[in-house]
Amino acid sequence: MRQGIKLRNYALRRIAVTAILLIIATAAVLTLITWIYFSRFTSETCTADAQYFAKTVADTFEHINIVKYSSTDSLDNEKDKAIYQAVREYLKGLCDLTGAKYTYLFNVEDERDMRYIMTAASDDAEDDVVQVERGLGVRVRIPDYDLDNILNAAGGSFTGPCPVNNRYGNVLIYYFPLITDGETACVVGIDFDVSAVRRKAFGYTARIVIVITAVLTAVLGVLLIVLSRKVFSPIKKISVKMNSFDPEHEQEKLDIHSYHEIKEINNSFNKLSDDIRGYIGNLRAMTEERAKTAAELNIARSIQIGMVPKQSSISGFGYEVFAGAEPAREVGGDFYDLFEMNGQVFFVIADVSGKGIAAALFMAMVMNMIRGKLRMGLSPAEALNAANDELCAENPEGMFVTVFAAAFDPLTGELVFANAGHTRPLLTGGGKNRFLDPDTGIALGLFEDAGMIDETVMLGSGECVTVYTDGITEAVSADKQLFGEQRLLELAVGVTAEETARSVINAVRSFSEGCVQSDDITVLTLRYDIEGESSTDELPCEMSSLGEMRGRLLGLAEGMPNKRRIALACEEMFVNIVRYSGSEKIGTVIRRSRDRLAVRFEDSGAAFDPLANIPDEKAFDDYDSGGMGIRMVMQIAEKVRYSRKNDKNILTMIFAAEDQ
Amino acid sequence: MNITKEINGSTAVIRPEGWLDTQSADEFKEVLDTLGPDITQLTIDMEKLEYISSAGLRLIVAAYKHMNGAVTIINASIEIRDVFRMTGFDKRLSIQ
DSSP: OHHHHHHHHHHHHHHHHHHHHHHHHHHHHHHHHHHHHHHHHHHHHHHHHHHHHHHHHHHHTSSOOOGGGSSGGGGOSHHHHHHHHHHHHHHHHHHHHHTOSEEEEEEEETTTEEEEEEEEEOTTSOHHHHHHHTOTTOEEEOOHHHHHHHHHHHTTOOEEEEEEEETTEEEEEEEEEEEETTEEEEEEEEEEEHHHHHHHHHHHHHHHHHHHHHHHHHHHHHHHHHHIIIIIHHHHHHHHHHHTOOTTSOOOOOOOOSOHHHHHHHHHHHHHHHHHHHHHHHHHHHHHHHHHHHHHHHHHHHHHHHHSOSEEEEEETTEEEEEEEEOOSSOOOEEEEEEEETTEEEEEEEEESSOHHHHHHHHHHHHHHHHHHHHTTOOHHHHHHHHHHHHHHSOTTOOOEEEEEEEEETTTTEEEEEEEBOOOOEEESSSSOEEOOOOOBOOBTTOSOOOOOOEEEEOOTTOEEEEEOHHHHTOBOTTSOBOHHHHHHHHOOOSSHHHHHHHHHHHHHHHTTTSOOOSOEEEEEEEEOOOEEOOOOOEESSGGGHHHHHHHHHHHTTTOTTHHHHHHHHHHHHHHHHHHTOOSEEEEEEEEOSSEEEEEEEEOSSOOOTTTTOOOOOOGGGGGGSOHHHHHHHHHOSEEEEEEETTEEEEEEEEEOOOO | OOEEEEEETTEEEEEEOEEEOTTTHHHHHHHHHTOOTTOOEEEEEOTTEEEEOHHHHHHHHHHHHHTTTOEEEESOOHHHHHHHHHHTHHHHSEEO
């Protein structure tokens, strides 16, 4: 606000100062011009007066010879004296009439001297002094500066004005010859007082300059007042309004009465402020919208990160699974899932079409759907087919997803998997790397009859299966090359599952160094590792087989500090089966991994789940009636699982190697 | 399995050796069954016992009831003590 006022004063002051300077300059120029004009004018007036003077004198003395009074002697008689005086009075009168200061008559003698005949002065000139100094008969030497003029006049010409500054003052002198009876009788000089002339010119000049300057100043004053009221004051008001502009609140509009342009400024400002208010309103709405969208995106990312951690691993008897995900900047649709259930390891890797929140939600739905179906006990192909049916039934967005789902039995090394349009799994660690080439089905969500089938591969100890999304094979390098399957085949190395998965991720990362990661990268590796297995020949289902079973077990458990506890649990379970199953044969699978031992008993007796009815801790006195064995098994084994498959009871126990 | 029995007045000391499992439990039972009513204190010396399963434990419970609790177990290995701990035997039996 202060700035506005300052601005106004500043501008007005500048204009005022400039105008005053202009007026002063105008006055100065005017003074000069007027002065020159009037100087010339008065000088011309003097010349005209002098000519008039000369003509009058010439007419008057055409026949009166006043030269005969050129010596003092001739004034001896009274009559001549009276005539001399009369002529002098006459000349004096002419001086008063024409404004001349002096007039004097003289003769040139010896071409160097002048001899005065008569001098007359106007009323206000110092007659007495002049009368003596230029009196009758006074002879003086002609000053050098006057000589030419006087000689010129003596020669018969009207000469002047000759500006002379002598002791009689600053004068303009005119010389002309007085002709009497056709002869030059004498030379007449007329002095005009220059000071008087100048005073006159100054008087005219001063009057004109004062009047014009006053008029100009008055005009300027009026102009400044008008400017102030009509221009600067409204501008100041608009400026104050602009400074106090508040986009949040509607403000009263200024009503400016001024020139068109100022009104235009005011109208423009009013329009501008309305526009700004409008824009700010829009901007706020947009910002809120964006914040909302960002929040939604964060939710989407949270969903994704929550369901698909950056890395995750599980391990158990004979296996370890490691999964790593590198999400792209935008929320994408890769996901993996891995879990263990009933001694089986399940893993799923998938890539949902599209990105963003829709993909994230679709991903969440598909992931839960498949996990639920696998947990229900469906095989990978059954789970994918069932999921496909559901997705096709209701998929308005037309989204689809490629999925690889597998179930792995670490006790047998059997990997059952189904592939719905996903990339080929990679098998490493068994000497030469190779792709498993399954009968690939079509991506889920596209066609009702996806027709996935289960495929089986038996993994050998030390082998790894790596599954991945196309973010790996379709990674692009700085020179626009695709990572491709061949590089994957060559670069996937590592002993553990994590090393293998990370080797793939790192290879892709260094391959596409300097490029923005455009797609999610997800890799999952399962490694199978067993150190030994016993004979899997079936045993007769009778008590006498206990020794053989235990022999196989202890042979494999050699070096395990807790081998007797393991033997105890196995005996209890074995005896249980022999006593109650009624089966003829009992199948035993015993395998050892680096840190675990797994034992599986299979019998074809009536379905019986020994884990279904584990007795509570009994009173000590009731222990002789049984139930102690299964309780011990539960305490010794890391995991005990029962399942019934193909009319067989399958009981699996996993024991961890203990450091005792 | 090899089981030795030593009677000293009313006190009997039984020393099972090796593995006391479901199959050898019968032998152990036979030895316990030979103890007459004049025996009032039973000591089971497990110094040479490497292994015991629930079949053996059940016989010990039966003996415990039969002797009205006058059963003492001595020289049990850490592994066998662990089995007692798992089954809660250590809370009732006198294990030295």
